[in-house]
Amino acid sequence: MAAAGLKQVHLAAQLPGVHNVTAWSDPRSESQIAIESFVRLAQTAERGKFDFFFLAEGLRLREHKGLFYDLDIVGRPENLTVLSALAAVTERLGLAATVNATFNEPYEVARRLATLDLLSAGRAAWNVVTSFDSFTGENFRRGGFLAEADRYTRAAEFLATARELWDSWQPDSVPADAATGEFVRPGAGRFAHSGAHFDISGTFTTPRGPQGHPVVIQSGESDQGREFAAAEADVIFSKYNRLDQARAFYADVKGRLARHGRSPEQLKVLPTASVVVADTDAEAAAYAEEITRTLVGPQTAIAHLEAVWGCDLSGYDPDGPLPDIAPRPDSLLLKGHSVFRTGREETVRRWRERAEQGGLSIRELMIEVNGGQTFVGSPRTVADAIDRFVQSEGADGFVLVPHLTPDGLDDVVDRVVPLLQEKGVFRAEYTGSTLRDHLGLDPVGLPYAATEAS
Numbered sequence: 001m002a003a004a005g006l007k008q009v010h011l012a013a014q015l016p017g018v019h020n021v022t023a024w025s026d027p028r029s030e031s032q033i034a035i036e037s038f039v040r041l042a043q044t045a046e047r048g049k050f051d052f053f054f055l056a057e058g059l060r061l062r063e064h065k066g067l068f069y070d071l072d073i074v075g076r077p078e079n080l081t082v083l084s085a086l087a088a089v090t091e092r093l094g095l096a097a098t099v100n101a102t103f104n105e106p107y108e109v110a111r112r113l114a115t116l117d118l119l120s121a122g123r124a125a126w127n128v129v130t131s132f133d134s135f136t137g138e139n140f141r142r143g144g145f146l147a148e149a150d151r152y153t154r155a156a157e158f159l160a161t162a163r164e165l166w167d168s169w170q171p172d173s174v175p176a177d178a179a180t181g182e183f184v185r186p187g188a189g190r191f192a193h194s195g196a197h198f199d200i201s202g203t204f205t206t207p208r209g210p211q212g213h214p215v216v217i218q219s220g221e222s223d224q225g226r227e228f229a230a231a232e233a234d235v236i237f238s239k240y241n242r243l244d245q246a247r248a249f250y251a252d253v254k255g256r257l258a259r260h261g262r263s264p265e266q267l268k269v270l271p272t273a274s275v276v277v278a279d280t281d282a283e284a285a286a287y288a289e290e291i292t293r294t295l296v297g298p299q300t301a302i303a304h305l306e307a308v309w310g311c312d313l314s315g316y317d318p319d320g321p322l323p324d325i326a327p328r329p330d331s332l333l334l335k336g337h338s339v340f341r342t343g344r345e346e347t348v349r350r351w352r353e354r355a356e357q358g359g360l361s362i363r364e365l366m367i368e369v370n371g372g373q374t375f376v377g378s379p380r381t382v383a384d385a386i387d388r389f390v391q392s393e394g395a396d397g398f399v400l401v402p403h404l405t406p407d408g409l410d411d412v413v414d415r416v417v418p419l420l421q422e423k424g425v426f427r428a429e430y431t432g433s434t435l436r437d438h439l440g441l442d443p444v445g446l447p448y449a450a451t452e453a454s
Contacts, residue, residue: 009426010397013045014054023294023403040406042086048413051438052094055079060136062336087120094435096125103140106161117209122434125215135335154197161193169207212444230256238271241374246394273374273398277411281377288373301363307334318363383419
């Protein structure tokens with residue numbers, strides 16, 4: 001039962017891999033691409049009554065110095081295909097996918113998402129992202145076709161067009177009336193859109209799903225991204241998992257909603273976070289240090305340094321001091337990665353200052369700047385920290401990214417979730433069937449499935 005006056009914690013799970021957050025070399029780690037791994041992690045999240053399971057995605061394998069950046073997990077199957085398979089082996093868990101709005105078209109994306117929403121009985125979500133680089137565009141023969149300043153204008157029109165397509169089927173479009181012989185209303189699915197980026201018309205083939213529209217997620221950190229989320233999104237991801245920074249981000253994003261005619265409850269702020277649980281705080285701290293040193297090994301430390309310096313630093317000792325040479329801000333050794341592509345001279349200045357103050361080696365500095373683990377401690381310590389973060393308006397909940405695939409969530413579900421339930425801040429059972437139900441969001445229009453059944 002929910003405790004009176006306390007905010008409810010929202011939890012989601014992300015299959016690890018992007019941005020080098022998975023310890024794939026750990027002997028307990030299993031396949032990163034086999035369907036069994038996706039199934040086990042998703043079913044664990046559902047057993048924990050999580051809101052949704054999230055898959056991130058890039059459209060080109062990253063390259064470091066001209067070679068695949070194998071410190072990331074590469075070669076993942078396509079998101080919506082995987083989630084369609086997971087719809088058959090889960091019942092309530094939301095299914096969220098990153099789908100790019102720069103190198104796709106509204107019709108095909110809207111159709112695939114509407115299909116997932118129908119197959120899953122109303123559990124689909126779309127993380128709307130954009131691409132900034134011509135490197136990714138080369139896979140589509142569109143290198144540099146869209147200025148970075150225009151990427152959100154295209155994304156906004158892309159989303160608006162997708163919504164027009166979903167709305168082309170009304171709640172009563174499929175009467176299936178045997179008495180009159182009418183199966184589909186005339187004009188169902190007809191659409192026409194003319195705008196700066198898209199000029200399309202025709203017939204949309206897929207009826208609306210139980211949610212009306214899939215849940216929309218945004219992950220932009222820029223001012224433009226935050227404004228886009230305040231106007232259009234149901235969920236915004238955040239990288240801020242330090243409470244002071246998180247509260248500032250939370251207040252900023254929530255403060256933008258009123259000018260778009262929205263209330264604070266209509267946008268959930270969910271930072272990504274990691275959790276390390278052990279019997280005692282001391283054991284958890286030791287385990288967290290072991291994990292962090294695995295994730296930021298010597299090779300990773302040098303690669304991150306090269307991404308900022310823009311030159312080959314393979315001759316430097318990762319346990320030695322930072323290079324005393326100037327960075328090359330016009331040189332990009334790590335391609336296809338949104339981190340460290342701008343402001344690198346300022347990053348170098350800050351890193352030098354931090355390393356000098358702390359007497360840090362290259363690897364020690366990389367461990368510090370990459371943040372370590374978010375919540376570390378005994379089950380009670382972790383549950384209290386998550387609850388305190390949410391009650392302090394640093395977030396509405398978290399997207400948990402375990403370092404192991406596929407069993408990295410087990411300790412959270414088995415040992416931390418029961419304590420959150422005991423506090424009355426996390427559901428004991430699902431009370432609705434759709435992802436919008438889990439997030440406390442209203443459906444968009446009347447659900448098609450309910451109309452069909454009435």
